[in-house]
Amino acid sequence: xxxxxxxxxxxxxxxxxxxxLTALGLxxxxxxxxxxxxxxxxxxMLGAFMALFATKLVGAPFFIxxxxxxxxxxxxxxxxxxxxxxxIVGKPMINSMLLSFGLSTALANLALFFFKADPRKIDSGLxxxxxxxxxxxxxxxxxxxxxxxxxxxxxxxxxxxxxKTGKAMRAISQDRVAAxxxxxxVRRIYSVTFAISGALAAAAGTMVGAIFFVxxxxxxxxxxxxxxxxxxxxxxxxxxxxxxxxxxxxxxxLGGGYLSYAYKDAYPFLLLVLLFMLRPQGxxxxxxx
Amino acid sequence: MKIQxxxxxxxxxxxxxxxxxxxxxxxxxxxxFVMSEIYAVLALSLALIVGFSGxxxxxxxxxxxxxxYVSALLSVNYGLSFWVTxxxxxxxxxxxxxxxxxxxxxxxxxxxxITTAFFGILxxxxxxxxxxxxxxxxxxxxxxxxAPLNFPGFxxxxxxxxxxxxxxxxxxxxxxFLVHRLVNSRIGNALIAIRENEELARSIGxxxxxxxxxxxxxxxxxxxxxxxxxxxxxxxxxxxTFTVAESINMLVMIIFGGMSTLFGPILxxxxxxxxxxxxxxxxSLRLVIYGVALVIFIIxxxxxxxxxxxxxxxGKRQASLSEVGEHQEHS
Numbered sequence: 001x002x003x004x005x006x007x008x009x010x011x012x013x014x015x016x017x018x019x020x021l022t023a024l025g026l027x028x029x030x031x032x033x034x035x036x037x038x039x040x041x042x043x044x045m046l047g048a049f050m051a052l053f054a055t056k057l058v059g060a061p062f063f064i065x066x067x068x069x070x071x072x073x074x075x076x077x078x079x080x081x082x083x084x085x086x087x088i089v090g091k092p093m094i095n096s097m098l099l100s101f102g103l104s105t106a107l108a109n110l111a112l113f114f115f116k117a118d119p120r121k122i123d124s125g126l127x128x129x130x131x132x133x134x135x136x137x138x139x140x141x142x143x144x145x146x147x148x149x150x151x152x153x154x155x156x157x158x159x160x161x162x163x164k165t166g167k168a169m170r171a172i173s174q175d176r177v178a179a180x181x182x183x184x185x186v187r188r189i190y191s192v193t194f195a196i197s198g199a200l201a202a203a204a205g206t207m208v209g210a211i212f213f214v215x216x217x218x219x220x221x222x223x224x225x226x227x228x229x230x231x232x233x234x235x236x237x238x239x240x241x242x243x244x245x246x247x248x249x250x251x252x253x254l255g256g257g258y259l260s261y262a263y264k265d266a267y268p269f270l271l272l273v274l275l276f277m278l279r280p281q282g283x284x285x286x287x288x289x
Numbered sequence: 290m291k292i293q294x295x296x297x298x299x300x301x302x303x304x305x306x307x308x309x310x311x312x313x314x315x316x317x318x319x320x321x322f323v324m325s326e327i328y329a330v331l332a333l334s335l336a337l338i339v340g341f342s343g344x345x346x347x348x349x350x351x352x353x354x355x356x357x358y359v360s361a362l363l364s365v366n367y368g369l370s371f372w373v374t375x376x377x378x379x380x381x382x383x384x385x386x387x388x389x390x391x392x393x394x395x396x397x398x399x400x401x402x403i404t405t406a407f408f409g410i411l412x413x414x415x416x417x418x419x420x421x422x423x424x425x426x427x428x429x430x431x432x433x434x435x436a437p438l439n440f441p442g443f444x445x446x447x448x449x450x451x452x453x454x455x456x457x458x459x460x461x462x463x464x465x466f467l468v469h470r471l472v473n474s475r476i477g478n479a480l481i482a483i484r485e486n487e488e489l490a491r492s493i494g495x496x497x498x499x500x501x502x503x504x505x506x507x508x509x510x511x512x513x514x515x516x517x518x519x520x521x522x523x524x525x526x527x528x529x530t531f532t533v534a535e536s537i538n539m540l541v542m543i544i545f546g547g548m549s550t551l552f553g554p555i556l557x558x559x560x561x562x563x564x565x566x567x568x569x570x571x572x573s574l575r576l577v578i579y580g581v582a583l584v585i586f587i588i589x590x591x592x593x594x595x596x597x598x599x600x601x602x603x604g605k606r607q608a609s610l611s612e613v614g615e616h617q618e619h620s
Contacts, residue, residue, distance in 0.1 A: 030399070036399045036402070084584055084588075087588045088587065088588060088591070091591055092591070093345065093398050093399060093402075094339065094345050094540070094544060094548075095544070095587050095591050097345070097399070097402060097540075098537070098540060098541055098544055098583060098587055099583070099584055099587040099588070101537050101541075101580075101583065102579075102580045102581070102582070102583030102584040102586075102587065103580060103584055104580070105576050105577075105579060105580035105583070106576070106577050106579075106580025106581045106583075106584065107580070108576075109573075109574070109575075109576040109577045109580065110577050112573070113573055113574060113577065224403065224406060224407065224410070227399070227403040228403065228407065231400050231403060231404075260418075262414065262417070262418040263414055263418065265410055265414060266407075266410065266411045266414050268407065269404075269407035269408065269410065269411050270411075272404055272407060273392060273393075276392065276393065276395070276396070276404075277392075
């Protein structure tokens with residue numbers, strides 16, 4: 001009984017790691033360009049497909065495929081920013097929302113047209129290696145998701161905290177005009193932000209593709225949940241986002257296991273409603289919208 | 290004089306609309322026009338929330354769906370007439386949107402949009418999984434048509450698409466009139482004040498929360514009535530009609546036409562109902578074209594077709610720019 005619970009909880013944490021990666025990328029774009037990118041889920045989906053093709057067609061090992069997919073999606077993210085998002089930075093929020101919906105619809109259906117709808121799995125070669133730990137079975141696949149997420153988040157946190165580009169990013173999210181006056185090249189930072197966000201989404205997509213499967217319509221549910229993670233976590237805080245991602249992952253996994261699987265997509269909403277009633281300022285203080 | 294000219298133009302347009310069924314007798318066209326009327330009501334009700342009070346809702350299809358289900362289930366299970374159930378549907382949808390609005394409208398911008406989207410997903414899950422009542426993904430079939438209307442001297446049975454067209458036209462015109470009166474009243478002024486600057490509005494004594502919830506409830510109620518009309522027109526409803534994608538479609542309609550006007554949402558509703566039908570030729574690439582068109586449209590015409598035309602006619606480039614700036618402040 002307790003083992004089943006722990007197993008579900010572990011799956012929830014793994015799911016939470018994936019939400020943390022997508023939500024961090026989304027939150028970076030949101031903080032720096034002030035646009036809500038609903039096409040973020042499509043970066044995640046395309047990243048998964050890139051890794052799938054890298055393993056299937058080129059025969060690359062899983063970690064090389066992950067790296068290839070992250071690099072391609074970083075470039076793709078920067079190109080999207082330049083072509084689509086830059087013209088509307090500073091326009092009303094509903095414009096950026098609908099624009100990214102248009103982009104999301106176009107990309108998802110283009111993927112459906114070229115890649116077809118049948119779900120496929122990325123072969124990581126790690127699924128058969130199992131560890132037994134305190135009576136729990138952990139596949140090497142899930143373990144590598146955990147480790148990879150921690151590494152990626154640590155690298156991101158270091159990058160934002162200590163590098164010059166990271167400092168410029170923080171400056172822009174605080175005050176765009178002042179950052180510009182201080183000589184920061186805002187456009188370059190926009191491109192870098194989208195590249196990071198694309199790479200993180202690709203990493204998340206690749207890992208989901210290895211554990212579950214890859215399909216053209218995998219993006220939309222994830223982008224909505226990532227937004228919930230950002231709202232729950234208090235926007236702009238890496239720690240808050242990680243905590244909220246794990247809570248959402250656990251709620252989905254445990255709620256799906258114990259309450260009702262059919263309603264598992266509703267739990268994030270119920271958590272949000274609870275939060276609004278109890279703590280309108282977000283889970284960890286954070287700054288208000 | 291200006292108002293008289295406007296009344297004159299609107300009367301001529303309405304007269305022209307009365308003759309539409311004479312010109313297009315094909316069922317296929319008439320169906321598109323009836324759907325345009327339903328979407329016009331939905332777009333107007335959403336424009337009240339998004340365009341005039343500045344609260345972006347991504348869950349409008351949920352109220353449309355609640356209205357459709359309430360009306361359909363009441364008439365299928367209890368034999369109530371459409372003329373009764375449309376009011377009950379509107380009331381129930383309005384009640385639900387009142388409760389949801391009171392809960393979520395303190396949020397702003399993206400946060401409100403995401404939360405309402407999740408409400409839409411929640412309602413969709415209930416439609417799909419509460420099988421005892423809603424029949425799940427199978428939907429509700431066998432919804433009766435509206436009962437014949439008894440006028441003194443003659444009776445009109447609502448049977449053909451032309452009958453629905455006139456009924457829908459009356460509905461859409463009434464809703465347009467209602468929204469017109471509403472946004473030009475004190476309530477409308479308060480809503481626009483909240484949209485432009487909520488803090489300032491509150492500082493001069495406007496109870497922002499109460500007005501936002503009021504607009505949300507009225508919008509939700511009208512969407513519910515549109516849902517009821519849809520249910521008794523198509524005669525079959527299922528959860529796939531009332532998804533978040535449908536809410537987004539409604540948002541696209543109002544931004545296409547220009548959301549802070551009354552004519553804009555109607556224009557958007559008609560255009561985006563008729564236009565995708567032509568895209569059917571493109572087959573499976575239809576949605577790709579739609580998405581790309583949306584991206585290009587928003588980059589080039591951020592004020593919508595009607596808004597852009599209006600600012601072009603008025604020659605007020607600055608006016609349009611300041612409108613964009615003001616919108617941004619509260620987002």
